[in-house]
Every structure is written in C-alpha cells, then in structure tokens.
Amino acid sequence: FFTAHPLFGLICFVGAIASIVALLFAVCPWITSPKRNLVYCVNPIRTPIVQSVQTSDVSLSYKGRPVSGNVTVVQVAIWNAGREPIRSEDILGPIILRTPDDAAMLEIKPLKITREVIGFALATTNTPSSEAQLGWKILERNDGVLLQIAYAGTGTTPIKLEGTIVGQQSIHEG
Secondary structure: OOOOOHHHHHHHHHHHHHHHHHHHHHHOHHHOOOOOOEEEEEOOOOEEEEOOOOOOOOOEEEOOEEEOOOEEEEEEEEEEOOOOOEEHHHEEEEEEEEOOOOOOEEEEEEEEEOOHHHOOEEEOOOOOEOEEEEEOOEEOOOOEEEEEEEEOOOOOOOOEEEEEEOOEOOOEEO
C-alpha cells in the first residue's frame, strides 16, 4: 500500500531533495557562515561642474582660493554586504577613501546614512586632500552611507576605498 500510494512517492522525493541540499551545506559550511563584507560602489554617472576644455564665464573658488581645471561631483555608496557586523574594533587598518594626488577632494559629505546609531564619522583636513578617513561604531548587515564628493578632476578619475578589516581579505567594489 505505501509504495503504490502517490503521496508516499512525493514524500520520498521531497526527503531525497532535502537530504541532498543538507549534504551541500554540511560539506561546504562557508556558504552560510557569518562573515564581514565591506563593499563600495562609485556611481558611474558623474556630474561635471566646471570643464576646463570649454570656455566659461563661471569661476570657482574653494575656501577663498580659485580652483582651475575640471571639477566633478560623484556619489559613492559604502555598506556591509556580509552577515556579520563590522564594529570599530574590527578595523585593523584605517578605512580610507582615496583619489589620485592630482585630483584632490574639495568637499565630501554624507547624503544618507541608513541608521544614525551606526555612528558614522568622516575625518578630512581643511585643505583639499586626495584622501578621507571613514569610521563607525557598528555596521550591521546592509547598513551604510551614501557620500557625495566634489573633486578637482575629470569624470574618469578613479576613486578607491582601502583598508583592512578582520576576516576580509580586501575591500572590493560592488
């Protein structure tokens, strides 16, 4: 009776599939293990504010000093894509947002922070600099910040996030 009944066949089929899936997780436990994964993404659409190749009656100054050359604005998102929180004590080396030396950041400001409790901190100098140091109290899963950066450079200027976090080999662009 049991082997001839269709419901018994369905139960055996579902049990077999569940056993195969469970075996996969038993053999490869790193698939579901908690890990830290700090990721950043530079918006591919950049807004040129001043372009030096076109003549313009617009002049730009930064903190009283004239800025010559191109000025561009870009948005950069930084978040924890992992399953484990990233606490301030998990940061082994400073987290630095960097542009090339010839493309100094004129202004950097957070546009959106997912939750205020993360305690996001941004350390910059008063003069134009090609790097800014980032920090936070805790970044839980999908917590992050959206930054807007105005820099002296073109739309092809590379922007990188560097640093060292416990359990993560390198910060990668997502």
